[in-house]
Amino acid sequence: MDYGKLSDQDVILYARKGRDSAFRELIRRYERPVFSVIYRMVRNRELAEDLAQETFIKVLNALDRYNPKYKFSSWIFKIAHNATLDHLRKKQPETLSLEGSPHAETQDQVDATSFAAVDNAESPEDYTHSKELGSEIEAAIQRLRPEYRAVIVLWHIEGRPYDEIAEIMDLPLGTVKTYIHRGRNELRGMLQHLRH
Template sequence: MDGPDAGCAVVAGSRRRRSGTPAPSWGSPGRARGVLKPAAASFRREGRKRFFILWKTGIRIPVDYAALDDREVVILACKGREPAFRELLTRYEKPVFSLVFRMVRDATLAEDLAQEAFVKAFHALGSYDPKYKFSSWLFKIANNLTIDHLRKKQLDTVSIHGSPHARSNEEAEESQITVTDTSETPEEYTENRQLGTRIEAAIGHLRPEYRTAVLLRHVEGHSYEEVAEIMEVPLGTVKTFIHRGRSELKELLAGVAT
């Protein structure tokens, strides 16, 4: 996959070179001999050693992408390094799929939306602001795509017991909303399963914004601030979404547990 050009925000925001320092060559053909090329070396950042770039004539040592933080990987992705794109995909493929899967409850659809989210993110790396977490920026893209799909298709297929389209027990367990207790009796288990079915239907009736906020906060475990960043709305709006979502759930579930 070809990456975006070097106009990426994280590259533009990097420290300027000192006057007279040769511009780095990233191994592109046609460079004159004698120009310094970056190789890998270790330097200390945030209390630990990382492998990154060392100026050394004519020598290039492979970068240890797994040892870099997200921002550093994005910098290399902006320069068109395919291993950098693969590293970002490795780190976030499962979390993005999980987020989308919980919202649409269909494995095939979740795969398609997650793939679309990565394609869109990789083509928009230039708009990423390194002041924020890359994961939140990526989740925001995935969330927006999923919300748009839910609105267009008017899906209400949230499942508290896991997707009926799950291809394995592990996949179903990862997508379920737990309302049971390991110490419950068989009778309590049956009651909780019935309650879960009602909750499943109730969540499916929430408007997409409320559903997303409730799932991100109470199922995915994100903080209010993270939910606001992912949904790209003010913190107060997130709290309103969650409050109204809870209120609607209470109305929809009135008398169910009594």
């Protein structure tokens, strides 16, 4: 069966009929985007693979509940995003907000939502890996708070439109635009030394 020309919705119909090859096609289509987003959020290959695997298993086992009115990509990215955030919240709270919640408006709110520790999720090996990717910019993305990192990765690298990002992250469209604007500003600041 050649699924190449079929839409995600059509492939899902075959998967619902129990075609093993249709499940594999959905994995083939989304393994890279989903893994990329998760990896850039957690910066640890083994962990990113575990979270990506968990995402696919959840999504593929729940295809009966998928509403074809919506994009499959939004759904799978949403599950991936939630799994990643859950992990960051539960296992490594210090990675969550180095500079406080983006919603914080006063210094007290910033202090209350900040962690003094720096992100220690990245092993030396992973750090080397990010350097190998050529990437001062990868390192800069890593220093963004997770909310900004997610919108930057989804918009700039995965090419998802704003409304889809809003759906994925369960945020109002305006907030997504604010986050991406702030994220870009922070990146420009961090990469200033590269200016000619």
